[in-house]
Amino acid sequence: MRFLGLRSVSAMLCALIVLTGSVCITHAEEYYSGTPAKYVFLFIGDGMGIAQKMSTEAVTGEQLVFDDFPVQGITTTQANNRFIVGSAAAATAMSSGQITNIGMIGMSPNGKSVKTIAEMARDNGQKVGIVSSVSIDHATPAAFYAHVPKRSQYHYIDHALAASNFDYFAGGGLKDPKGTRKGIEARGNAVTAIKKAGYKIISNRSGFEKLSKSSGKVLAYNEWLQDSGATPYEIDRRTQDISLAEFTAKGIALLDNPEGFFLMVEGGKIDWACHANDAKAAVMDTVAFNNAVKEAVAFYKKHPNDTLIVVTGDHETGGMTLGFAGTKYESHFNVLDAQTVSFEKFTQEVMEPFKKAAHGKNTFEDIKPQITKYFGLKFEGNPKKDTMVLKPYEVAKLQEAFIQSMAGQLIKNNSPQAAILYGSYDPLVVAVTHTVNNKAGLAWTSFKHTGTPIVTSAIGVGAESFRNNYHQSEIAKKIMAVMGIAPAVSVASK
Ligand SMILES: [Zn+2]
Structure with missing residues (x-):
């Protein structure tokens, strides 16, 4: 491999020392000079x-x-x-x-x-x-x-x-x-x-x-x-x-x-x-x-x-992260194969019209076929035999999110817990992607950036x-x- 002289300059920014209180590690910065x-x-x-x-x-x-x-x-x-x-x-x-x-x-x-x-x-x-x-x-x-x-x-x-x-x-x-x-x-x-x-x-x-x-x-x-x-x-x-x-x-x-x-x-x-x-x-x-x-x-x-x-x-x-408490050491990445739309498309094209048409009368039963169609999650069957079949606690999570979705801003704004669960997104949509991701053995800790x-x-x-x-x-x-x-x-x- 071609290696044209690297110049080592030991200049280091300690900008973070005040902010983080951590030890300032000095690196020798290297710059190309060819x-x-x-x-x-x-x-x-x-x-x-x-x-x-x-x-x-x-x-x-x-x-x-x-x-x-x-x-x-x-x-x-x-x-x-x-x-x-x-x-x-x-x-x-x-x-x-x-x-x-x-x-x-x-x-x-x-x-x-x-x-x-x-x-x-x-x-x-x-x-x-x-x-x-x-x-x-x-x-x-x-x-x-x-x-x-x-x-x-x-x-x-x-x-x-x-x-x-x-x-x-x-x-x-x-x-x-x-x-x-x-x-x-x-x-x-x-x-x-x-x-x-x-x-x-x-x-x-x-x-x-x-x-x-x-x-x-x-x-x-x-x-x-x-x-x-x-x-x-x-x-x-x-x-x-x-x-x-x-x-x-x-x-x-x-x-x-x-x-x-x-x-x-x-x-x-x-x-x-x-x-x-x-x-x-x-x-x-x-x-x-x-x-x-x-x-x-x-x-x-x-x-x-x-x-x-x-x-x-x-x-x-x-x-x-790659790993989830519910899947322990297992990963099922193929679970994601069934998802055919982004959260955004599902929100814009399914959830929003659904909410508008609902007038408070549409039930969780009515949205189930859409969840199955676009994300592959199944409400019937044996979860032990088919990874895509929802377990009772997963269905409960979706049901709770559905209530939040249909209630709109009212519950969201008054509930710090809802903000932690769903961020600023449609609660049911987040609950669906979380469920799909967790089944795959993937998990999230934030709706914002991290410092990793x-x-x-x-x-x-x-x-x-x-x-x-x-x-x-x-x-x-x-x-x-x-x-x-x-x-x-x-x-x-x-
Ligand atoms: Zn960002």
Whole structure:
């Protein structure tokens, strides 16, 4: 294996010492110092911890392509002001090297803009692409081109996109182009600004397929945006919907040029599925993410001496684990085979119409066939002979959740216990995914993120510097070094 001199720098951030009270461990940070890579890929599986990866491999029986990369490192994820990070602070750390506060995008804790590796690539005369399965102004993609104190300032982020001069934005849509959200000062329609900046806007498959190098700057999103401007969950994706792998492949084709490029791809709905504790949806979105990485690997094979691919997560979501008290040492991953829709699709297309039509008269009996149809859980039969048959205590759990679902907000808001049981989701839907997951031998501890470390995988130029154990902010600096830029946080000039 090629090993171009690694420079060891013993500089360490003790940012966490105050926060956690733990001992500050000093690592020797390692940066690449050889010939820079021309092509740099950063893949971020949002919410993708080691359990998300392992459950995907267990359910599909297939190894993730990045689990086979020659370099595997451990990445810690804490924010400046909270032990458990959020996507905005995590992505800012990974895009700029700056450890920042929760909710901040491309800014230091004192509100100064920090330059991102995507902006550095642009200023180096390289092309830049940003791809996400969620809205393109969501925290993770935004942290590569926007600088705002609050991640919810989508309108300002949309205008930052227009001003970025990046070459390729693709995946989900925009959340607030008109500036209609509370507390926002409208700056004019961002779509107009994006067009004025020279972007071609594409919102369907036929337009997407026609895109070529002569298209110029592009903003492309999928026609069906399922929830909050995001592309559909992979489990719900129809053939006419553009996959994350297709968005990635098109990005590579459009960005490929002699000066090189930087391409960030986010699998954003792994996180959303895990917030809702829906393992099957998370698994399928991890598969979609893996397929996107495969596109980069194919490119790497053609340009092995000029390419770096880094694959990581920003944090773990849901406190997912492989193992459950009820299944003891057993795992039944095939239980997930029967689930054919995401929690979101089931909520939107089954539960909501069911509740509306009910007028308080629909009973638990009426929803049973839908649970069987979409999740494979059976209300009749012998649970000892068929794993899919519900045990009496499982039926009781679903029945209790059904009462909560039909009661709506009233019970939910008045019951802290309901919040622990169901988060902010439809109680019956959560009870169903929990039951399916537990039968498979999978379990969850939270509807939020957790502080467990992440695995970072790397292949190509400078990959060796991604070994060992480091904070996620080091990912940005390690990438800067591979791009031939001094690895340090840089306050942007504008
Ligand atoms: Zn999240």
